[in-house]
Amino acid sequence: MLSQFWNIFFPLRCPVCGAATDNAPLCPGCQKLTVYNESAQLKIGYPYTGVFEYDERARKIIAEIKYRKNRELMPFIQRALLRHAPAARAEILIPVPLNPVRYKERGFNQTAELARDYAAYYGLQLRSDIVYRAKNTQKLAALSPDLRRAELDYVFKVWDNKQAELPDKKILIVDDIITTGQTVKTLAETLALYKPASIEILGVFRPRL
Numbered sequence: 001m002l003s004q005f006w007n008i009f010f011p012l013r014c015p016v017c018g019a020a021t022d023n024a025p026l027c028p029g030c031q032k033l034t035v036y037n038e039s040a041q042l043k044i045g046y047p048y049t050g051v052f053e054y055d056e057r058a059r060k061i062i063a064e065i066k067y068r069k070n071r072e073l074m075p076f077i078q079r080a081l082l083r084h085a086p087a088a089r090a091e092i093l094i095p096v097p098l099n100p101v102r103y104k105e106r107g108f109n110q111t112a113e114l115a116r117d118y119a120a121y122y123g124l125q126l127r128s129d130i131v132y133r134a135k136n137t138q139k140l141a142a143l144s145p146d147l148r149r150a151e152l153d154y155v156f157k158v159w160d161n162k163q164a165e166l167p168d169k170k171i172l173i174v175d176d177i178i179t180t181g182q183t184v185k186t187l188a189e190t191l192a193l194y195k196p197a198s199i200e201i202l203g204v205f206r207p208r209l
């Protein structure tokens, strides 16, 4: 009741474009993610798919989620991912872990959240408890390729008491945005040390080159 009156005087605005929304977290126009399903451009040694184009609209949506902690925007991406991502063939889904400082600031790992419905639908175990970031990475975009490489080496570690779970498993690594592919490649290489049956990679968003 009160919220109805509130909405008459202060209609909800779409956080991406500013248009009035009909009580939805995003206006209908901004809910249309551009399906990309790109999987050929990066040579990272593992099969990958970037599901949605990381365009201007997607950038604003992700910024809302990450920096303004607007978790209301997540369900529609969760559903869209389920609809448009290739069918999963893995057993374990491992989201790229945040560094502990960022996790503490944000209170959630957006990648794990975005992949939740996808994992449930295909019967994958969503496992945020297998790998961790051993050190904080600097802003990678600012570094030269060599320094970036050095910075990413040894970033990911498998917890000692989880190492026995990885041999012969089919693993799907998920990241919210795949740009150079260096982060997911490094994580895949770390996991490969434990002899899983296969490793594939899914990026929710991927910039169009």
Ligand SMILES: [Zn+2]
Binding pocket: 014, 015, 016, 017, 018, 019, 026, 027, 028, 029, 030
């Ligand atoms: Zn909008």
